[in-house]
Amino acid sequence: MLDYLIRRVLYAIPILLGVNLLTFALFFMVNTPDDMARIHLGAKHVTAEAITRWKSEHGYDRPLFFNEQAAGVAKAADTLFVEKSLKLFALDFGAADDGRDIAREIKTRMWPSLAIALPTFLIGLLAYISFALLLVFFRGTRLDTAGVVLCVALMSISGLFYVIGGQYLMGKLWHWFPISGYQPGLDAWKFLLMPVLVSVVASIGDSARFYRALFFEEIAKDYVRTARAKGLSELRVLFRHVLGNAMIPILTGVVVVIPRLFMGSLIIESFFGIPGLGSYTIDAIQAQDFAIVRSMVFLGSLLYILGLVLTDLSYTLVDPRVRLE
Amino acid sequence: MKGLSVENLSVEIAAGGRLLKPVDDVSFSIGADECVALLGESGCGKSITALALMRLLPEGARVAAGRVSLQGEALFDLPEAAMGEVRGGRLAMIFQEPQTSLNPVMTVAEQINEALAAHRKLRGDAALAEAGRLLEAVGLERDRLTAYPFQLSGGQRQRALIAMMLAGEPEVLIADEPTTALDVTVQAQILALLRDLQRQRGMGLLLITHDLDVAKDMADRVAVMYAGQIVEWASRDSLYAQPRHPYTEKLFAVLPRLERRGERLDSLPGRVPPPDARVAGCRFAERCPAVFARCREEAPAFHEAAPGHFARCHLAEPQTSRPDAAWRNPGSAREPSRIPPAPASGLQSEVLSVRDLAVHFPVRKGLLRRTVDHFKAVDGVSLAIKAGETLALVGESGCGKSTLARAILRLLEPTRGEVRVAGEAIGGLSGEALRRKRAEMQIVFQDPFSSLNPRMRIGEILEEGMAALLPLAAPARRARITQLLDQVGLPLDAAGRYPHEFSGGQRQRVAIARALAVQPKLLILDEPTSALDVSVQAQILNLLAELQAEYGLAYLFITHNLPVVGYLAQRVAVMRAGRIVEEGAAETLLTAPRHEYTRLLLDSAPGRGR
Numbered sequence: 022m023l024d025y026l027i028r029r030v031l032y033a034i035p036i037l038l039g040v041n042l043l044t045f046a047l048f049f050m051v052n053t054p055d056d057m058a059r060i061h062l063g064a065k066h067v068t069a070e071a072i073t074r075w076k077s078e079h080g081y082d083r084p085l086f087f088n089e090q091a092a093g094v095a096k097a098a099d100t101l102f103v104e105k106s107l108k109l110f111a112l113d114f115g116a117a118d119d120g121r122d123i124a125r126e127i128k129t130r131m132w133p134s135l136a137i138a139l140p141t142f143l144i145g146l147l148a149y150i151s152f153a154l155l156l157v158f159f160r161g162t163r164l165d166t167a168g169v170v171l172c173v174a175l176m177s178i179s180g181l182f183y184v185i186g187g188q189y190l191m192g193k194l195w196h197w198f199p200i201s202g203y204q205p206g207l208d209a210w211k212f213l214l215m216p217v218l219v220s221v222v223a224s225i226g227d228s229a230r231f232y233r234a235l236f237f238e239e240i241a242k243d244y245v246r247t248a249r250a251k252g253l254s255e256l257r258v259l260f261r262h263v264l265g266n267a268m269i270p271i272l273t274g275v276v277v278v279i280p281r282l283f284m285g286s287l288i289i290e291s292f293f294g295i296p297g298l299g300s301y302t303i304d305a306i307q308a309q310d311f312a313i314v315r316s317m318v319f320l321g322s323l324l325y326i327l328g329l330v331l332t333d334l335s336y337t338l339v340d341p342r343v344r345l346e
Numbered sequence: 347m348k349g350l351s352v353e354n355l356s357v358e359i360a361a362g363g364r365l366l367k368p369v370d371d372v373s374f375s376i377g378a379d380e381c382v383a384l385l386g387e388s389g390c391g392k393s394i395t396a397l398a399l400m401r402l403l404p405e406g407a408r409v410a411a412g413r414v415s416l417q418g419e420a421l422f423d424l425p426e427a428a429m430g431e432v433r434g435g436r437l438a439m440i441f442q443e444p445q446t447s448l449n450p451v452m453t454v455a456e457q458i459n460e461a462l463a464a465h466r467k468l469r470g471d472a473a474l475a476e477a478g479r480l481l482e483a484v485g486l487e488r489d490r491l492t493a494y495p496f497q498l499s500g501g502q503r504q505r506a507l508i509a510m511m512l513a514g515e516p517e518v519l520i521a522d523e524p525t526t527a528l529d530v531t532v533q534a535q536i537l538a539l540l541r542d543l544q545r546q547r548g549m550g551l552l553l554i555t556h557d558l559d560v561a562k563d564m565a566d567r568v569a570v571m572y573a574g575q576i577v578e579w580a581s582r583d584s585l586y587a588q589p590r591h592p593y594t595e596k597l598f599a600v601l602p603r604l605e606r607r608g609e610r611l612d613s614l615p616g617r618v619p620p621p622d623a624r625v626a627g628c629r630f631a632e633r634c635p636a637v638f639a640r641c642r643e644e645a646p647a648f649h650e651a652a653p654g655h656f657a658r659c660h661l662a663e664p665q666t667s668r669p670d671a672a673w674r675n676p677g678s679a680r681e682p683s684r685i686p687p688a689p690a691s692g693l694q695s696e697v698l699s700v701r702d703l704a705v706h707f708p709v710r711k712g713l714l715r716r717t718v719d720h721f722k723a724v725d726g727v728s729l730a731i732k733a734g735e736t737l738a739l740v741g742e743s744g745c746g747k748s749t750l751a752r753a754i755l756r757l758l759e760p761t762r763g764e765v766r767v768a769g770e771a772i773g774g775l776s777g778e779a780l781r782r783k784r785a786e787m788q789i790v791f792q793d794p795f796s797s798l799n800p801r802m803r804i805g806e807i808l809e810e811g812m813a814a815l816l817p818l819a820a821p822a823r824r825a826r827i828t829q830l831l832d833q834v835g836l837p838l839d840a841a842g843r844y845p846h847e848f849s850g851g852q853r854q855r856v857a858i859a860r861a862l863a864v865q866p867k868l869l870i871l872d873e874p875t876s877a878l879d880v881s882v883q884a885q886i887l888n889l890l891a892e893l894q895a896e897y898g899l900a901y902l903f904i905t906h907n908l909p910v911v912g913y914l915a916q917r918v919a920v921m922r923a924g925r926i927v928e929e930g931a932a933e934t935l936l937t938a939p940r941h942e943y944t945r946l947l948l949d950s951a952p953g954r955g956r
Contacts, residue, residue, distance in 0.1 A: 246447070249402055
């Protein structure tokens with residue numbers, strides 16, 4: 022097990038390095054440091070001097086990969102790539118282009134993100150699985166057909182519709198919740214409930230259908246027939262045997278997202294005005310703030326790899342055949 | 347009455363607008379401590395019958411008519427809750443595939459305890475103690491309770507499944523092909539276990555099988571099923587002494603045996619009528635050697651051909667005889683047609699010679715995946731086959747026979763040793779030379795359902811190899827496809843059709859044609875008939891024998907089926923744990939084995955009586 026973990030961590034290094042290099046290259050293919058300076062300074066004040074000053078203030082006056090002016094190791098070290106990208110490996114996110122410390126932003130903004138993403142994740146999982154099991158229990162009846170039709174209808178509607186529809190109904194018409202905004206502390210729940218509800222409903226069609234298909238695949242297997250031949254009740258067959266085995270494919274899709282939960286959702290946070298990491302990322306993309314974007318991409322990749330390792334570990338809990346070595 | 351009785355059972359399946367009747371008017375009974383075999387080929391309705399008794403029919407299928415009673419209690423009248431108590435309790439069932447029939451994520455104890463809780467209200471320590479007793483009753487150690495299915499061998503899993511089904515103390519146990527997926531030595535053990543349990547517990551046993559020899563060893567009475575109906579119903583002794591239905595007779599006639607070497611096996615022409623066909627007369631009429639006009643007009647009733655021996659055949663009716671009664675008379679029976687021996691010229695040339703071949707797989711461990719050991723799948727095998735000769739390679743699963751085949755073909759790289767095909771060592775070949783050499787050595791795999799690409803037409807499958815390996819232009823290839831289809835007995839329009847349109851036997855013909863297409867000298871046949879019914883097996887074996895006689899092909903015939911070996915092979919090599927333990931002429935080896943393991947294999951083969 023320990024061997025396995027060490028190996029996975031070692032594998033992660035080249036992957037992260039690749040991600041790093043790729044985002045860096047992509048960004049600077051589209052944008053030169055001069056372009057960045059122009060965007061930040063605004064159209065009116067752009068003089069060559071101002072650009073040079075902005076670049077040196079923000080550390081963009083170095084070459085990308087190779088510094089001919091420097092000596093020795095600094096030829097490679099005193100470059101944009103090392104300064105801006107490689108330092109991420111030490112979790113040194115540096116400052117955003119507007120001067121604020123990215124690490125501090127992440128620390129404050131992850132809590133609102135988590136406050137929405139975690140309940141959405143847990144309530145959603147429970148709702149999707151229960152709904153799918155219900156359909157499977159009533160398989161072949163009209164209830165099952167109706168459920169599938171409902172799922173298809175729900176998944177055919179754009180996610181934005183749920184956001185706007187939810188805000189209109191629950192916010193404007195019924196006055197249950199404020200339409201958007203956020204307030205830290207105990208009153209936060211008022212602002213969180215609607216985004217959570219909307220997120221869960223928005224993906225119930227997709228997910229319930231997917232889980233229903235998983236359960237159906239499982240239910241056709243021989244061991245389920247054996248369980249029935251033992252005289253077990255249908256409920257026990259479903260919960261103990263079918264669900265137990267279906268956990269293996271379910272975990273594959275589910276565990277991997279857990280570490281990324283606190284990075285929040287781009288769309289939901291933007292629409293509901295939640296000051297989380299999702300809206301932080303969206304704002305940074307709009308403002309062409311490379312420092313924030315690369316930090317978030319790096320963090321996302323890191324957490325994704327962590328999610329994959331956790332997935333492998335979770336298999337050992339539900340499947341006795343899996344031994345990590 | 348005691349035991350289980352089934353009266354006029356019919357099952358219907360609604361599928362795609364058609365109404366199938368896979369089980370039609372089936373009646374039989376099992377005495378309280380009797381073993382009844384339900385015998386038939388695949389698709390005859392025997393498994394559906396069993397599932398109907400358990401009320402476990404798959405969705406879409408329903409009991410259309412009939413009555414099943416267990417010790418006088420009508421099972422189809424019970425509400426589902428009460429049936430739940432009978433199922434796995436008084437009436438239990440074990441299945442064919444021990445690999446998949448157990449829940450992979452639950453321990454043996456958990457799976458037995460479920461049944462104990464459901465039927466005997468045992469929980470906790472009492473349940474655990476009883477589960478331990480059950481395991482011992484099926485010949486497993488108590489410490490296997492904590493094992494997961496993946497930690498057990500196939501035979502152990504089947505034992506564990508039997509223990510689960512004994513937990514409810516059944517009055518009748520249904521065993522659906524319980525040993526078909528097992529090796530012959532393990533099969534013998536499981537059958538012996540079932541027989542002992544049946545006797546000790548005074549339990550009825552319904553054994554569903556396709557194997558005449560297994561039924562002979564196990565059953566007191568036998569019901570033979572064909573196309574959804576029971577066509578013959580008799581005591582074992584009476585049935586095996588003289589079968590009364592032409593179908594049953596044919597089943598015996600198509601079996602390969604040592605004594606039938608060199609003969610063309612009797613075969614069963616045509617196909618079973620599909621389950622939605624409306625047949626006016628006898629369902630076997632189109633394939634029956636004894637058919638006469640009445641058979642096509644009037645469905646035969648069950649007649650008592652001899653005391654207690656029933657057959658669904660007009661000929662079993664006491665007054666009836668066929669206008670021309672000679673068909674069954676042994677005196678006038680045609681001599682079995684013989685397969686001409688291969689022409690003697692040029693047969694002494696050695697097509698395959700293998701010297702000290704070994705395939706070792708590294709076992710890696712630790713952080714740096716260092717090789718700590720080797721698994722010796724094939725460990726120093728030598729053999730030789732001449733043109734026109736068949737060498738049978740016999741062994742149980744895991745002995746390394748398929749690995750050996752792949753190493754001979756250089757589908758995997760041997761660790762050491764030398765393989766010569768037609769005198770040329772193939773170890774040193776690479777690139778173009780190796781590809782050309784592949785035309786001389788071809789293989790036919792076991793499972794015709796998965797070994798043909800489902801998205802390629804038969805013509806494309808046959809042409810692909812030729813285009814790659816032979817210097818033939820497109821028109822010449824097309825002419826050869828026509829010739830190949832004709833040779834293996836497939837209709838010429840097959841070239842434009844896809845594999846799923848063909849039966850298992852036909853697909854295996856396609857696989858053989860594909861191998862022949864590039865004019866090989868050596869054909870490796872890896873269990874080519876194991877997935878087929880016996881009547882189809884006979885056709886394939888005949889085809890193989892004819893092709894060998896015509897082209898002087900050398901066969902390496904990999905199998906676990908000893909009667910097939912006796913019928914087809916001149917020489918036999920017995921393989922165990924990567925090594926050949928005994929090799930010799932088929933007659934000698936099969937009648938006077940020298941190695942202990944060969945003797946065990948021969949003694950385990952079913953059909954030698956109890």
